[in-house]
Amino acid sequence: MKREILITGDGSTTIRIPDWDENYHSSHGAIQEAKHVFIANGLDCFQNHSELAILEIGFGTGLNTFITFLETLKKEKVHYVGVEAYPVSAIELGHMNYVSELNALQYASIFEKMHATAWEYENAITPQFSLTKRQQFFQDITDKNQFHLIYFDAFGYPLQPELWSETIFSKMYEALLPGGVLVTYACRTVIKNAMLAAGFTIEKLLGAPGKREMLRATKV
16 A cells, blocks of 8 residues: 655654555644644643653554653653554654654664564663553553553544444553543544543543644543
């Protein structure tokens, strides 16, 4: 299937799949979407935690992982798990300009290491940041009470509605610790209802540029 490199509205890159009319990140800005949805409305909820366990649904290009690393430097110890059924190719990753767009050239080797490390193993990216990449379908996740925070960054509902079901969100609920939070860029009524049915408490929040709203779900 054809895949293209797209420059998004804030100058950062993403991958586009024309046959699906779908991008890995917002065409309005990959970096600004990641910072708004996953950092400002997710990670920042845990500023008082000295140690965090994060699960990302849709590891993809590693953008959310890399930004999380930058945001937690010298603050938290992070155990990060990224789940991806279809890993991005090395050629495509070579076109991602996140290091330069984030003014993080001194950490270029960290971004490279995140993608070079072996799948299915916990890898020490730095002494304070570990990364486990799992090549796994989302429906096969079986974690229980493991994570403080979930970045839910699956492809959109029109393309893969089964990934936004009560079944999947029940798995997310089980994976979170009590008080844990799930954040996602999406805010369809059917998604909200699936989260509620799974047991979450829901908040509608201002969406990233180009999106009116997003959702934050909490395990009480």
